Amino acid sequence: MSVASKFETTVTLRTPYLLFLGEADFDARAKTAFGLRDWAPKLCLGQIRLPACKVTLGLPDMTPAAAAIAGAGSLVIGVAPKGGQIAENWIPTLRLAIDAGLDIVSGMHDSLEDIPGLAEAAKARGVRLINVRNPPLDLPTGTGRKRTGKRLLTVGTDCALGKKYTALAIANAMRAQGIDADFRATGQTGIMIAGRGLPMDAVVADFSAGAAECLSPDAAPDHWDIVEGQGALFHPAYAGVTLGLLHGSQPDALVLCHDPAISRIKSLPVFPTPSLEVAAARYLEAGALTNPAIRLVGVSLITENMDEVTRQRVLGDAEQRLGVPAFDPLKTSLQPVIDRMLGR
Amino acid sequence: MSVASKFETTVTLRTPYLLFLGEADFDARAKTAFGLRDWAPKLCLGQIRLPACKVTLGLPDMTPAAAAIAGAGSLVIGVAPKGGQIAENWIPTLRLAIDAGLDIVSGMHDSLEDIPGLAEAAKARGVRLINVRNPPLDLPTGTGRKRTGKRLLTVGTDCALGKKYTALAIANAMRAQGIDADFRATGQTGIMIAGRGLPMDAVVADFSAGAAECLSPDAAPDHWDIVEGQGALFHPAYAGVTLGLLHGSQPDALVLCHDPAISRIKSLPVFPTPSLEVAAARYLEAGALTNPAIRLVGVSLITENMDEVTRQRVLGDAEQRLGVPAFDPLKTSLQPVIDRMLGR
Numbered sequence: 216m217s218v219a220s221k222f223e224t225t226v227t228l229r230t231p232y233l234l235f236l237g238e239a240d241f242d243a244r245a246k247t248a249f250g251l252r253d254w255a256p257k258l259c260l261g262q263i264r265l266p267a268c269k270v271t272l273g274l275p276d277m278t279p280a281a282a283a284i285a286g287a288g289s290l291v292i293g294v295a296p297k298g299g300q301i302a303e304n305w306i307p308t309l310r311l312a313i314d315a316g317l318d319i320v321s322g323m324h325d326s327l328e329d330i331p332g333l334a335e336a337a338k339a340r341g342v343r344l345i346n347v348r349n350p351p352l353d354l355p356t357g358t359g360r361k362r363t364g365k366r367l368l369t370v371g372t373d374c375a376l377g378k379k380y381t382a383l384a385i386a387n388a389m390r391a392q393g394i395d396a397d398f399r400a401t402g403q404t405g406i407m408i409a410g411r412g413l414p415m416d417a418v419v420a421d422f423s424a425g426a427a428e429c430l431s432p433d434a435a436p437d438h439w440d441i442v443e444g445q446g447a448l449f450h451p452a453y454a455g456v457t458l459g460l461l462h463g464s465q466p467d468a469l470v471l472c473h474d475p476a477i478s479r480i481k482s483l484p485v486f487p488t489p490s491l492e493v494a495a496a497r498y499l500e501a502g503a504l505t506n507p508a509i510r511l512v513g514v515s516l517i518t519e520n521m522d523e524v525t526r527q528r529v530l531g532d533a534e535q536r537l538g539v540p541a542f543d544p545l546k547t548s549l550q551p552v553i554d555r556m557l558g559r
Numbered sequence: 560m561s562v563a564s565k566f567e568t569t570v571t572l573r574t575p576y577l578l579f580l581g582e583a584d585f586d587a588r589a590k591t592a593f594g595l596r597d598w599a600p601k602l603c604l605g606q607i608r609l610p611a612c613k614v615t616l617g618l619p620d621m622t623p624a625a626a627a628i629a630g631a632g633s634l635v636i637g638v639a640p641k642g643g644q645i646a647e648n649w650i651p652t653l654r655l656a657i658d659a660g661l662d663i664v665s666g667m668h669d670s671l672e673d674i675p676g677l678a679e680a681a682k683a684r685g686v687r688l689i690n691v692r693n694p695p696l697d698l699p700t701g702t703g704r705k706r707t708g709k710r711l712l713t714v715g716t717d718c719a720l721g722k723k724y725t726a727l728a729i730a731n732a733m734r735a736q737g738i739d740a741d742f743r744a745t746g747q748t749g750i751m752i753a754g755r756g757l758p759m760d761a762v763v764a765d766f767s768a769g770a771a772e773c774l775s776p777d778a779a780p781d782h783w784d785i786v787e788g789q790g791a792l793f794h795p796a797y798a799g800v801t802l803g804l805l806h807g808s809q810p811d812a813l814v815l816c817h818d819p820a821i822s823r824i825k826s827l828p829v830f831p832t833p834s835l836e837v838a839a840a841r842y843l844e845a846g847a848l849t850n851p852a853i854r855l856v857g858v859s860l861i862t863e864n865m866d867e868v869t870r871q872r873v874l875g876d877a878e879q880r881l882g883v884p885a886f887d888p889l890k891t892s893l894q895p896v897i898d899r900m901l902g903r
Contacts, residue, residue, distance in 0.1 A: 359795030359827050420767045421760040423799040451703030451806050451849050455767040459799030483703050486848070500841075504830070505795050 224351050224429035227411040229288025229318050229343075231260040233277055237294040237305055238267040245270050247322065247404060248293025254383055255408040260287050263308060279308070279315035289318040289345075291407060301325045310336060318343040322403035347403040350418045350426065357424030357463050359505050364434025367556060368466035369444040369515065370498045372488040373480050374453060376472040377544065378444035379405050381515040384544035385470070386441040389553060396439040399430050401460060405443045415445045416456050423456060427463025439556070442466065448497055449489050450480055458501060465505040468556050471495055471537070474517040475529050491536055513552035514541040568695050568773035571755040573632025573662050573687075575604040577621055581638040581649055582611040589614050591666065591748060592637025598727055599752040604631050607652060623652070623659035633662040633689075635751060645669045654680060662687040666747035691747040694762045694770065701768030701807050703849050708778025711900060712810035713788040713859065714842045716832040717824050718797060720816040721888065722788035723749050725859040728888035729814070730785040733897060740783040743774050745804060749787045759789045760800050767800060771807025783900070786810065792841055793833050794824055802845060809849040812900050815839050815881070818861040819873050835880055857896035858885040 232251065239245040252259050252272045261277035264270075279290060290312035296302055301323060309319055309327075313336045321327050327344040328334045337344050367385065369378040379402065386398035398405070400412025418426045431440040442464045446453030471494055480486040489497070495511050502509040514533045518526040526546065533541035540551035576595065583589040596603050596616045605621035608614075623634060634656035640646055645667060653663055653671075657680045665671050671688040672678045681688050711729065713722040723746065730742035742749070744756025762770045775784040786808045790797030815838055824830040833841070839855050846853040858877045862870040870890065877885035884895035 357796030359830055416763075416765040418764050419760075420762050420764045420800040420803060421797065423764045424796050449848065452701030452768050453765065454806055454845075454848070455799040455801075455803030456764040457799075458802045459764060462795050462798055486703055497844075501798075504793065504798070 224354055224426070225411050225413050226345065226347055226349075226351060226406055228320055228345065228347075228407065230410045231258045231287055232289050232291040232320070233260055233279060233282035233287045233312070233317065234262045234272060234274065234291055234293040235305070235308065236262055236264045236268050236270060236272070237292075237296060237302065238265045239270045239294045240267075242270050244296065245272075245294045247295065247407065248272055248291070250404055251291065251293060251407055254380075255410075258410060260285055263290070265304060265308070279312040279317055283315040283317055287317055289320045291320045292323060295323070299324055301327070301330065306330060306333070309333060313337050313340050313342055316340060316342060318345055320345045320347060320407065322347045322407065347406045348414050348417055350414050354418060354422040354429065355425040356422055357428055359462070359465075361506075362428070362431070362433045362465065363436060364431075364438040364440065365468070366431050366440045366442060366464055366466045367468040367470060367512070368442045368461060368464045369470045369472055370457070370461070371444060371447045371472040372449060372491070372494045373447050373474070373477065374450055375481065376474050377515055377517055378472050381470055381472055381544045382441045382443045383408065385549055385552065388549040389439060389441070392553070394439065394553075395435060395437060396441055399440045399442040401430065401443045401445050412443075415460050416453070420455060420459070423459025424463035427460045431464055444472070448501065449486070449494065451483060451486060461498065461502050462505045466502060466509055467506060468510060468512040469498055469502065470513040470515050470552065471498065471511060472515040473533075476517070476520075491533060495537055511537060511539050512555040513539050516541055516543050518543040518546055568698055568770070569755050569757050570689065570691055570693075570695060570750055572664055572689065572691075572751065574754045575602045575631055576633050576635045576664070577604055577623060577626035577631045577656070577661065578606045578616060578618065578635055578637040579649070579652065580606055580608045580612050580614060580616070581636075581640060581646065582609045583614045583638045584611075586614050588640065589616075589638045591639065591751065592616055592635070594748055595635065595637060595751055598724070599754075602752075602754060604629055607634070609648060609652070623656040623661055627659040627661055631661055633664045635664045636667060639667070643668055645671070645674065650674060650677070653677060657681050657684050657686055660684060660686060662689055664689045664691060664751065666691045666751065691750045692758050692761050694758050698762060698766040698773065699769040700766055701772055703806070703809075705850075706772070706775070706777045706809065707780060708775075708782040708784065709812070710775050710784045710786060710808055710810045711812040711814060711856070712786045712805060712808045713814045713816055714801070714805070715788060715791045715816040716793060716835070716838045717791050717818070717821065718794055719825065720818050721859055721861055722816050725814055725816050725888045726785045726787045727752065729893055729896065732893040733783060733785070736897070738783065738897075738901075739779060739781060740785055743784045743786040745774065745787045745789050759804050760797070764799060764803070767803025768807035771804045775808055788816070792845065793830070793838065795827060795830060805842065805846050806849045810846060810853055811850060812854060812856040813842055813846065814857040814859050814896065815842065815855060816859040817877075820861070820864070835877060839881055855881060855883050856899040857883050860885055860887050862887040862890055
């Protein structure tokens with residue numbers, strides 16, 4: 216467990232978690248909780264559900280008091296109800312969690328502080344109300360100073376192409392092999408999974424690169440930070456976020472994420488996605504500003520709906536075009552990309 | 560005069576201004592006020608100075624009450640004192656301005672709201688305390704939708720290379736010829752000069768492009784918005800701001816600003832500035848995402864410390880290298896670049 220001080224430049228959560236499912240009536244409503252169970256199983260101590268809840272994570276049901284005794288640090292709101300608002304009938308549970316000494320962690324648009332009495336109760340009990348959408352204050356501007364250690368950043372031809380899960384899968388596979396590696400979260404789900412991170416899209420633009428510098432500080436020479444990418448250089452709304460993160464991360468290695476099924480920006484389909492070749496060239500060109508040694512080490516493709524023959528053909532095609540290993544982090548081995556990262 | 564509603568997506572100031580010089584002891588301390596006098600003379604009604612003030616703008620000294628009677632809309636803090644803080648002995652003047660019905664406009668780090676009683680007095684009198692560093696709330700994300708009208712954006716090989724004054728000079732020269740053109744301000748000084756704008760560097764990164772879209776809305780087919788650039792694609796700290804502004808502005812025309820005397824990023828000299836050719840190519844490449852018809856129309860160079868022979872040689876060299884007119888907005892004619900914009 217770690218507790219954030221006012222001088223921290225990342226959001227740091229107290230783990231492990233008690234996952235709150237509210238009245239979720241189908242699994243997708245509790246997407247955050249399922250993501251945490253799947254990607255951070257060691258941080259998920261138990262679940263707490265209201266009577267009308269129809270889903271389960273398969274974790275023990277626990278009261279906040281029981282979870283606190285078992286070592287929980289936070290109650291995490293793992294459900295996104297219709298309308299996206301904090302429901303009235305959640306409040307007694309949130310109060311119980313505070314009384315039990317748990318932080319409350321939310322990624323919702325609604326502010327926990329707006330619930331009457333909650334902020335006062337949290338202050339009196341010495342616990343925190345944390346919205347993982349809110350970046351820390353007092354972030355610095357970027358310096359471009361070369362930091363020690365190694366970094367990989369996942370980038371994409373569009374948003375929402377598996378940049379988070381690719382980074383998580385690579386970090387997990389490296390750690391499983393005893394390689395010194397950390398997943399560095401840049402979005403709200405990633406921050407909950409990692410227990411810390413920075414919501415890059417919510418940082419004021421002038422501090423984007425500086426925030427990314429804080430996210431992956433100096434490290435041992437053979438340590439790897441595996442940084443979750445955000446947005447895409449080819450997205451008309453979010454390319455600035457992507458570029459600030461790229462410059463501040465100063466990655467040694469890039470993995471390009473792509474969905475072979477798409478050819479248009481999903482949220483703005485009037486814009487085409489770039490070819491793999493153009494995408495790789497533009498990311499390398501931009502990234503060279505703060506790390507001239509940047510190189511592409513892999514292509515991460517979404518192939519889950521393909522039969523095995525198609526999958527191998529699509530992966531082989533990408534490998535041939537870009538000259539680096541192609542993989543699907545949910546379907547195929549990560550060993551070739553890790554070998555490429557490590558220069559094996 | 561116009562008054563901002565809560566639904567506006569730009570900062571809008573009430574003009575003309577009474578310029579407050581405080582106790583400025585030399586001209587550079589009142590840089591903001593001098594910039595306003597030089598670039599927005601029609602908006603500068605008068606000045607107000609404390610007894611110890613040693614500088615003058617050559618404008619009539621006025622009390623807030625006299626300025627209000629003469630039609631002033633705002634008192635603008637035009638001085639940056641040592642330490643950058645609002646001084647105790649300014650407060651009576653600020654109170655008088657509020658009593659006279661003037662808005663108070665500040666670009667300082669200190670918040671006007673933190674001065675005891677000031678916010679209450681402003682509310683009671685129905686005037687506003689405006690910090691031009693603060694962007695409006697509720698900015699949208701970008702859409703990339705093509706807007707009507709024409710746009711020019713100034714970009715640079717580094718920060719602080721005359722992007723603001725180049726844009727102002729072009730807009731002024733066009734208007735002097737009866738061409739329908741507006742200067743669009745993206746930084747605090749520019750906003751004061753224009754009486755409106757958006758502080759792009761203070762916008763949350765996710766909304767950068769959307770903010771830039773708001774800044775230059777649909778317009779008549781032959782209207783030109785001349786947009787003040789921010790940062791530089793080649794600056795390790797601020798490139799994200801630059802890219803968001805470039806994508807959201809969707810410029811038809813770029814003017815590249817450069818100082819021939821520099822070859823390193825001024826604030827981070829470990830980084831070189833790019834050649835003019837590389838800079839132009841990279842801005843055009845990035846800008847083509849939201850406006851495939853983007854083209855370079857001019858190069859703006861800082862030549863004020865050169866003799867005339869050197870100036871002409873440097874301008875001629877840049878023209879030859881980039882194939883567009885080169886000019887110094889403070890020293891040479893803008894006609895060639897305007898002709899190029901208009902396809903003459």
